[in-house]
Amino acid sequence: MSSAFARPAPRWPGKPALAAAWEPLLAAERPRLALWLVVALAVGMLVYFALPSEPPPAAWWLAPPLLLLALWLGVRHPMLGLGTGLPAAAALGFAVAGWTTAAQPPALEPPRTATVVLGEVVNVEALPEGRRVTLAAPRFGEGPPESRQIRIRLRANDPARPRPGDRLRVRALIRAPGGPTQPGGFDFQRHAWFSGLGGSGSALGPAEVLPGEAAPVFAGLRAGIEARVAAVLPGAPGAVAAALLTGGQSAIPAGDLAAMRDSGLAHLLSVSGLHIVAVMGLGFWVLRALLALVPGLALRLPLKPVAAVAALALGGAYMLLTGGQVPMLRSFLMAALGTLGLLAGRRVLTLRALALAAAVVLLVQPAAILGASFQMSFAAVLALIAGWDWLRPRLPAAGPGASWRRRLILAGFGLVATSLLAGAATTPFGLHHFGRLQVYGVLANAVAVPLTSLLVMPAGMLAALLMPFGLERFALLPMGWGVEAVLAVAHAVAGWPGAALSVPPIPAWGLGGCAFGMVWLCLWRTSWRLAGVPLILLGLGSGALDRPPDLLVSGDGRLIALRAGGELYLQKLSGSSALVRENWQRQLGVAQVTALPRDGEAAGGVVRCTGGACRLDPGEGLPRAVLLRGEAPGAACASAAVVVSAEPVRGACAAQVVDRFAVWRNGPHAIWLEPGGVRVLSDRAHRGDRPWVPPVPRPRGLASAEPLAAVE
Template structure:
């Protein structure tokens, strides 16, 4: 029976090779330590094994799959070894000098990315880029290629908000970003661009002209649809697009490049048809296809080589090659080729929502088209006039349903939201985008060199207003965007594998993917979230039960971390801690400077040790563990360092998070299970090294023959 199934599915086996490559990439990032350099030798060795087994198909396919897995494992390791180390940035204001790479428009001003950066106290050019937000009232409007100097405060990329959250430091490491910050003075142009980046300059110019013709949110969305830059969109408009399920329209993807290349192909064929000498001697398709591909390549460069566009362009290139060779195009194979191309160029993109949602949606659409091709063809050939309009309507509904269902697990994992009415919103907005907005955008881009873009931009603005109205209307419906607790990472992997199994196979055993998908989607119901979270600076401490979240917050705490915690818990608000809400019947009852948290019956309690309040000018007494000793507790928590220890009770205080980052705590009957961010991520190139005490740094920097006490008195470097 198995042999018969394998024989029937033999043509689908090559489609699993990119899946193996993706599994290898995920395996690399799942490690807690960096693999040895010898891992780069694995793909050549497996390739030699594949050559030896090429005459034995039963063994050659497992060897090919092994080659893709080892390649996926080695590619990110090679990328990581070739990239410069993360930067150590000063903690005070510095003079930053660099060349402008990109200019992005924000609702509060401009954000620029600088390359070739030099600091006033640095030894030379930094090997990584720096992203800065200029002052809102800065009169300077820089262009790509300009060399600027500005006084700014810099900070390194942020650590994850909690263990297991999105890793901004990993994302910055592979993207070449070294840090970000904001200007505290006006920028000064040292030198105008002599050789400005062509596409970055073109992108900035087009965004500025679109914003001039279409002010407000309409112009920001129109610019995003043309160039892919979403930074200028107002928060309320972005929230409406997200909650209605239309946020994918703002990210340039396969839909946009298909429209652009399709229109380019049609215009090129019409132009060839109007030239009889050329049309009678050559096949118009063979001439129009490369022209459309060049147009798509230009659009890809204009939008900044985003991941969905890379996938779409790789598929379009394969289709163009098939047209030129007179071969039939296999859509799923084109998708597989696009996946391999993206993973080779940007292996870290596999972990991001853009890659996952883009490929999942297209895979589901291709599989759905293959499964329904037979009866759709029969409907199309029928003579009744009403069947064709009904078929178009059914195709639109089916497309929206498949894309929504395919991206639902990834949206739930990354954003903790479920858009209930996304099908309705897409049915109304996608046709407007396809038949009105994007053709007008292409016409506007073509007419911009002649300064005649005003009328197509006006038409585009009408379409954007319709889409924005749909987004705001659907987002206002009850329960439009439901909050839900994100599934764990292993559950997303299980769901993804089930979706791939369901879409790639063609026989009945493809249905075995359905229970895998269901198991992954339901995993959050039996996976216990943390009971307590402590931020990396100990300014935020959150306590959660099934009914509420209480937040102990110090001055200067991050709102972003708070929102990330609530999203990770599937909550929309937290109850701020105060003495009035900490009575005996509260979630966090306090007695003196000790608050007791016990989320459920049978679990051990966590004790929050609060610092004593002082008047201005007074010195607060140190937080000590002595009053908590003798109480039955699983863990002691404090926003300040705790003096002393209690026998058998672990401590999470300001020193703990200073050394190991944010902490997550589960309170169980047997005690507390504590997980730090450093334990979760391990020792990787993008994870900062553990900080060292000041005395160690002084010892390392003291002159030979000088004691530690003498080095301290002489002013050796401190913390």
């Protein structure tokens, strides 16, 4: 009877021979086809953020009918439903990104001069010198409360000790978030737009702490833990220990941060999977052991499920304590799915769990897909799951009958393989965002990760449990010893020759190809997964295909760089930004910069400077550029294709001009000297007209910026 009413097998379009050839392949890949819906969701979000202008709101409403169509087709023809589901998921990602952007509060316009600021303290960060507070609903002078938060760095000698929940009044100079340091660089304004930050600045006087409402639970707890840790472990060990417990890295000295980064250990400071596994694992085993000591509970309760649920609750509290950063949110979501799988008797860590965690994070925080934190976190876990799925059947078993030598060898291999898989997966993203390659990261991790997992984190959790009784010192001291050992490893490895290499970053298109190749390689099961390898190699080599600019001009004109002979020559005026210079070095893959000579030649005569100008002549067939340093623009405008200047260039000029007015209106500029002519790209032209990009500034008293162009 059942066979009479059975649904007939779906008939594939095309010739039967083609269907027969594809059927074995589809049968092997069918369990993972749905994972590509999350990839399509991410692609839709990337398309939205890549647009030069905001799309019309009507485009957002394409997603609902496509989703309904995909569901309707999926019930009747699963493969057709999946085929329709891919564009539907992309449309959903596009729409969610647009809806999230529109839901953000308007940008903050802080006063141009110093003013008295009053707001509620929602976070306090310890710095190597002083403190930084985050204020919610700030008021400037007698104005109304603003909808965005601001950050203020208090004076180093300020005796005020604000805590979350207090109200704070201070005279400060506040500035809106700055833009990228060069076209295509990290967009601080976009990050601030989605994080709710409206501006930041420095206090110009002492802060006054006023009584406020009750402190947010986790913000107050975070501040209390950091204070307790600093009291027992002063200096860098205490700052690193507090970062592992609360997620705040602002108090770590710059030298120690650089050592952790150059040794490949910076991921230990970003609370994520390693930390939540330590917290939940320790909580699971301790609670299970305690319950087993009570016969009445041990005989009546299923100890393993009870301990798993309690450990998940502990992990959720730890996530909220550390601020719910993207890696931590991903780790907690996977831990929650793992707990459900454990209760149901299913496998805990799978690609489905990772895909679901990625979908949740993207739907909640679409802009996270553009950040290094999201990209590196999910890439590492994707490579670990797929890599161990491939390795596990090929490794000898380490069952109860295995010798201790075999277990030790397999444990060592597992540690090295994990470091290699995670390091290889995150390398393209590190090259794109930071332009640095950590050569000895596997060796550093082989020592530091076990120290962190077996000593530092367990001691930190014990310290947190002992804090209500004032006994945290007995656990913090061993934690400090472990942290000091990790820092010693970081400094030793970072000091080795060539530990961190500055390399040209791979461009966005190369990173996209590399990421898609990695996803292709990890999601498929059959041999056609190997088609992702050429994409990965092309992405890794794309930095050599992407020609960096020949000149860079900062947004305030105080920094101007000329690239010649593989070196970067810099004009630095008073008040220039060290952050901009460091970002330029990283984006160009240059270890150091050289000051432009006052008079003389550089780069084999490619750069020739006099007291009033520097001329960049890259060779026959290429246009010339002139950097004015006081010389009248007449001769430069007649002999060069492009003229750059830190001061306004007034009057008619036959060459393209990038001066103080140009960067004031359109942000930093990048200039390429090419055989076909000069290519000039401003930050405004690169980012387009998006909500987080400020409008063209205008002088005081003018209705628009247009009259200024006429003055030029």
